[in-house]
Amino acid sequence: xxPFNIHITGVGGQGIGLLSQALLRGIDHAGITAIAVDTHGxxxxxxxxxxxxxxxxxxxSPLIRAxxxxxxxxxxxxxxxxxxxxxxxQKGTLVYLDAxxxxxxxxxxxxxxxxxxxxxxxCQAADVQAICVDSTHIKDARMQNMALLGxxxxxQVIPGxxxxxxxxxxxDLLIGKxxxxxxxxxxxxxx
Amino acid sequence: MKKLEDILLQSxxxxxxxxxxxxxxxxxxxxxxxxVTSYPGSPTxxxxxxxxxxxxxxxxxxxxxxxxxxxxxxVAFGAALNGNLSCVFFKSVGLNVALDSFVQLPLMNxxxxxxxxxxxxxxxxxSQNEQDNRNVYKMSRVTVFEPANPAEAYAYYKHAxxxxxxxxxxxxxxxxxxxxxxxxxxxxxxxEAGPDYRHDFHCENGPYIALTSMALEMKKKSMEKLEKxxxxxxxxxxxxxxxxxxSQKKGVIVSGLAYLSLMDALEKSHYQPDILKLGVIHxxxxxxxxAFLKEHDQVLVLEELDNLLELEIKTMAYDAKLGCxxxxxxxxxxxxxEYTPDKVYxxxxxxxxxxxxxxxxxxxxxxxxxxxxxxxxxxxxxxSAFFAIKKALEKEDVTVADIGCHTLGYMPPYNLGExxxxxxxxxxxxxxxxxxxxxxxxxxxxxxxxFFHAGLPGLINTVFNNHNITLILMENKTTAMTGHxxxxxxxxxxxxxxxxxxxxxxxxxxxxxxxxxxxxxxDAMAVKGISVVIASHPCMLKFTRMRQKKEGYVQQHVTxxxxxxxxxxxxxxxxxxxxxxxxxxxxxxxNLDLCIGDGSCRVxxxxxxxxxDKGEQ
Numbered sequence: 001x002x003p004f005n006i007h008i009t010g011v012g013g014q015g016i017g018l019l020s021q022a023l024l025r026g027i028d029h030a031g032i033t034a035i036a037v038d039t040h041g042x043x044x045x046x047x048x049x050x051x052x053x054x055x056x057x058x059x060x061s062p063l064i065r066a067x068x069x070x071x072x073x074x075x076x077x078x079x080x081x082x083x084x085x086x087x088x089x090q091k092g093t094l095v096y097l098d099a100x101x102x103x104x105x106x107x108x109x110x111x112x113x114x115x116x117x118x119x120x121x122x123c124q125a126a127d128v129q130a131i132c133v134d135s136t137h138i139k140d141a142r143m144q145n146m147a148l149l150g151x152x153x154x155x156q157v158i159p160g161x162x163x164x165x166x167x168x169x170x171x172d173l174l175i176g177k178x179x180x181x182x183x184x185x186x187x188x189x190x191x
Numbered sequence: 192m193k194k195l196e197d198i199l200l201q202s203x204x205x206x207x208x209x210x211x212x213x214x215x216x217x218x219x220x221x222x223x224x225x226x227v228t229s230y231p232g233s234p235t236x237x238x239x240x241x242x243x244x245x246x247x248x249x250x251x252x253x254x255x256x257x258x259x260x261x262x263x264x265x266v267a268f269g270a271a272l273n274g275n276l277s278c279v280f281f282k283s284v285g286l287n288v289a290l291d292s293f294v295q296l297p298l299m300n301x302x303x304x305x306x307x308x309x310x311x312x313x314x315x316x317x318s319q320n321e322q323d324n325r326n327v328y329k330m331s332r333v334t335v336f337e338p339a340n341p342a343e344a345y346a347y348y349k350h351a352x353x354x355x356x357x358x359x360x361x362x363x364x365x366x367x368x369x370x371x372x373x374x375x376x377x378x379x380x381x382x383e384a385g386p387d388y389r390h391d392f393h394c395e396n397g398p399y400i401a402l403t404s405m406a407l408e409m410k411k412k413s414m415e416k417l418e419k420x421x422x423x424x425x426x427x428x429x430x431x432x433x434x435x436x437x438s439q440k441k442g443v444i445v446s447g448l449a450y451l452s453l454m455d456a457l458e459k460s461h462y463q464p465d466i467l468k469l470g471v472i473h474x475x476x477x478x479x480x481x482a483f484l485k486e487h488d489q490v491l492v493l494e495e496l497d498n499l500l501e502l503e504i505k506t507m508a509y510d511a512k513l514g515c516x517x518x519x520x521x522x523x524x525x526x527x528x529e530y531t532p533d534k535v536y537x538x539x540x541x542x543x544x545x546x547x548x549x550x551x552x553x554x555x556x557x558x559x560x561x562x563x564x565x566x567x568x569x570x571x572x573x574x575s576a577f578f579a580i581k582k583a584l585e586k587e588d589v590t591v592a593d594i595g596c597h598t599l600g601y602m603p604p605y606n607l608g609e610x611x612x613x614x615x616x617x618x619x620x621x622x623x624x625x626x627x628x629x630x631x632x633x634x635x636x637x638x639x640x641x642f643f644h645a646g647l648p649g650l651i652n653t654v655f656n657n658h659n660i661t662l663i664l665m666e667n668k669t670t671a672m673t674g675h676x677x678x679x680x681x682x683x684x685x686x687x688x689x690x691x692x693x694x695x696x697x698x699x700x701x702x703x704x705x706x707x708x709x710x711x712x713x714d715a716m717a718v719k720g721i722s723v724v725i726a727s728h729p730c731m732l733k734f735t736r737m738r739q740k741k742e743g744y745v746q747q748h749v750t751x752x753x754x755x756x757x758x759x760x761x762x763x764x765x766x767x768x769x770x771x772x773x774x775x776x777x778x779x780x781x782n783l784d785l786c787i788g789d790g791s792c793r794v795x796x797x798x799x800x801x802x803x804d805k806g807e808q
Contacts, residue, residue: 003458011563013568013785021374024374028208033376034375036374036375037372037374038372039368046563047563047565059455060450060454060458061452061531062340062373062451063451063452063532064532065533065550067551079563084554084556085555085556085560086553088553089551089553090554099784101769101782101785102769102773103562103563104769107763107771108603108763108773109760109763109773109777110561111559111561118558126554128554173193175192179192
């Protein structure tokens, strides 16, 4: 497999850590070499949090060069848009949650909010495949990441990694009721 | 579920995906490290979380969070003098705090051996600067290993420990942010039975007192030790040459994360320069480096932050009368920021324009994405404190910040805490600002963990020299910024301590009680001399996480009654909790994913439009 680069972005508190670990372990269960890294300086304080995963052959640094992410996973609309500009490669894939955590300048009325409509326009113009995931009915925001994971499994977005591998990954990371609840959301989206 | 505790304690060899910081803990166990100390700071706190994943009774070594990095270093040193292999770990700027003790250590015969694991932060991802601590290691004459990834972090810790034990000295393992936080699959070795705690201190093992006459003799010995350490690293081939047939006669000398960035770039290159990867960055292995220089016409020294390797390698080449062109840093940008794959790619393109293809262009947006500055969490007691304190201050008053979550008070909409140096510096700076100053009143902020870390001497100085400042102690009962580590406040009551220092005016107030806090700050600022207000509220991130774990917990939220709201936007523009949302027509509602139902915002609304919902499970 050629190197496949995944850029995951969101806001601290959205459960990006679990999503990143589930992906990394899922890829590993599929027998593909993978490395990952989180950047979370002030993530707990509502800042941007970014995680990267690289898999396949001949990968060295866990960091990804600008415009070389094959897949961007956005957990929040503003951060998905930011990653379109900074991370995704031409004709890459964007999978994002239709969730909005307004940045401070938007709340103060100084800047305009980014919407899912804006994202779809940019993706269409740039020939990026966009998959918007509706997770509004998932009450616990920390489990919205499972909607993304399920969607990735459903469309086999990461080559060679299927539903069973993600299930194995979740079983590595969670236990009991947490595993049941997360797996149920995953299944609902994996179809 | 694979529990981290079980992974780390497994006795037979195994493979597992771990973070660099976690892999270090496995290396501690395999090397029979007996005593580990630390003060929390990014990028190293996950070392401590991994240690804490193992319950006390099963943990094969002693661990403590000490009150600061200097004390942590001293405790680890003391334990090592008893014959126990010890380790101290902390973040980049922690070395500044520990330095007074640290520079003495290579002079000492540390019979148990000692390892310093330091988390440097090129790019200042979570630090007040990106200082290059490699500058210190020359001064203190210590051996430094630098891994590029988690697997090397594990392997090099084991080398560092073995060398420290063999030469009875201190050895440094230098990590950087994206080595600490990277994850990969690592093959771990088995755990052999180790020795018990020892208490073998004897002053004959020394000398341990560097009185003037002895200091020079001890220095000589430390230089001899460093030679022996170098011999160990050469024998174990820590430095590696990759490739030996560069037809272009071009080579790169590199270490750490920059090595990985280089390797990624060369996946696309038109030809392959040879590489000398340094795993030991101090002292340098002269023979190997000279041999590499001799084989090449041009050698690029690809070095993150300062140009230490470059200068030393150029000196070697000069002494050996080599004609090889050595390419180092040429502009200020070369000294700044992480050597990410992007940065290294650009440097290579500049140095050897025929090496790499042009980069692909990305996606262009025709709109601006609003920035997302870090901010205090929903329900944070500091937000309530700043909201109330701001009401007590005059426009010309000067506010001095310290390190911690409350540093974010500088951000809009509060703009409080206008000067920041380092841990515990606020009282001292405020005292200087207040000297002979009758025009502007001076307020200093200080967090409770920082108070114990380095805040006390500055505060005692205000008492001793009668400085006229008001200190607002932002008490949240934890070390919140780095992930909620405990601190000495658990056992030492701050108010009692302040009173014992002879500070007469000490009051405490829960920050959710805005009115009372505003009044207390006003009163304190009217006091001549030092006055202290303890603005107290538990860290709500920690508190809410604990609450949510309880069975049957009902999550309440605040609501906004649109019939009452007159869109004054005080909740947004002055209080600024991230849970508030503003629609394009100016209406305010609540982001239920963020609101923790603390209600600290309710008093900010002049129309009483903020209430509570019934909650949901």
